[in-house]
Amino acid sequence: MKVKQLKLGPMDNFSYLVWDEETRDAAVLDPAWQPEKLLAAVKAEGLKLHCVLLTHGHPDHINAVAAVSGDGLPVYLHEADYFMLEARPAGLRTVADGEQVQAGSLKLGVLHTPGHTPGSVCYTAPGAVFTGDTLFIGECGRVDLPGSSAEALYDSFVRLAALPGEAAVYPGHSYNGDTSTIGVQKEYNLYLKLALQGRREDFLKAVL
Numbered sequence: 524m525k526v527k528q529l530k531l532g533p534m535d536n537f538s539y540l541v542w543d544e545e546t547r548d549a550a551v552l553d554p555a556w557q558p559e560k561l562l563a564a565v566k567a568e569g570l571k572l573h574c575v576l577l578t579h580g581h582p583d584h585i586n587a588v589a590a591v592s593g594d595g596l597p598v599y600l601h602e603a604d605y606f607m608l609e610a611r612p613a614g615l616r617t618v619a620d621g622e623q624v625q626a627g628s629l630k631l632g633v634l635h636t637p638g639h640t641p642g643s644v645c646y647t648a649p650g651a652v653f654t655g656d657t658l659f660i661g662e663c664g665r666v667d668l669p670g671s672s673a674e675a676l677y678d679s680f681v682r683l684a685a686l687p688g689e690a691a692v693y694p695g696h697s698y699n700g701d702t703s704t705i706g707v708q709k710e711y712n713l714y715l716k717l718a719l720q721g722r723r724e725d726f727l728k729a730v731l
Contacts, residue, residue, distance in 0.1 A: 524629070524648055527564055528693060528701060532556025534583050535697040539653060541629065542570050548627025551591055552576045552646065552653055553695060555583055558590035572596065573626035575612075578655025578695060579643040580604030588612055599624055601635060604642030606670075618644060636683065638676025639664030645683070651691045652705065658683055658692060660700035663714040666730055677726045680718035684709060 527540040532555055540561070542549035549570035554561055565572055575592050577585055577600040585600075589612065592598050598612040601619070605611070618624060620635035624646070632647040636657045643664070646653040656664040657679055666673040688706025708715045717726040 524651070526651065526691075526693065527568070529557075529560060529564065530697055530701075531560060532583065536583055537693065537695055537697060537701070538587075539693060540564055540568070540570065541626075541631070541648065541653075542568070543627065543629045546628045547571050548573055548629045550574050550576050550624070550626040550629060550631065553578055553584040553655065554587040554591040555585065556587060558587035561587065561591055571627060573629070574599060574624065575614075576618075576624060576631065576646055576653075577604075578645065578653065578657070579640040580607030581640065581656070582607075582609075584655065584695060601642030601644050603637070604640050604670075607640070620644075634682060636679035638666060638672055638679045639668070641670045641672070641675070643679070647686070647690075650689065651693060652683070652686060653693045654683070655695040658708070658712075658715070659694045659696060659698045660692065660703045660708070661712050662698055663712075663730060673727050673730045676730060677718060677723055680714055680726070681721075684715055684719040 539552040574597040595614045597614045599618045602617040618633045622633045634645040639656045686705045690705045692703045
C-alpha cells in the first residue's frame with residue numbers, strides 16, 4: 524500500500540491518497556480546499572479512484588468532496604455526522620465500526636472513534652491508521668464543539684492505544700508534526716499515555 528499526504532488549504536489540513544501499488548486502485552481521504560491538486564496527483568500516479576472516505580463531517584475536511592467525487596463516486600461517512608452536511612453527496616454511504624471499505628483491491632477498516640464529533644472514525648490499513656481530528660501528533664482533537672464529548676474521546680483513545688505500536692499515524696492536520704507511530708505516541712502523547720494507563724479522570728481534566 525502506498526500513501527500520499529497532501530497539505531492543503533489555510534488550516535494545514537491533510538488529505539490523503541491511498542492505493543494498491545500493483546493495481547493502482549485508490550481511495551481519497553478527507554478531500555478539502557484544493558481539489559485540483561488532489562486530482563492532479565491522481566492523474567500523476569495513474570490511480571483508479573474508487574471512493575471517498577471521510578473521517579468526520581467538519582467542513583474543513585469535506586469541502587472538496589463534490590469536486591472529487593463527481594456524479595456518484597461512493598462517499599463514506601458515519602451516519603452520526605450526517606447532520607453536519609449542508610448537502611448530501613450523490614454517492615453518500617454510511618460506515619460503521621468494524622466494517623471494511625473496499626476500493627477495488629484496496630481494503631480499509633473502520634474504527635468508530637467518537638469524541639471530536641459523534642461520527643468520527645479512523646481508517647485502518649496494514650501498518651497505518653488515518654486518525655482525522657481524533658489523534659494528532661502529540662495532541663488530541665478538540666472537545667468544545669457541538670457534538671463533541673470528552674468522555675467519548677477517552678474511550679476512543681483507549682481503543683487507539685490498543686493498536687500495534689508500529690502502525691503509522693496519519694492525522695487530519697499538521698499540528699506538531701505530520702506523521703508518527705502509535706508506539707511513539709504511546710510514549711510521548713499525554714492523552715494516549717493517560718488512556719493506556721486507564722487514568723480516565725486525569726484524561727478528562729487534561730482535555731477540558
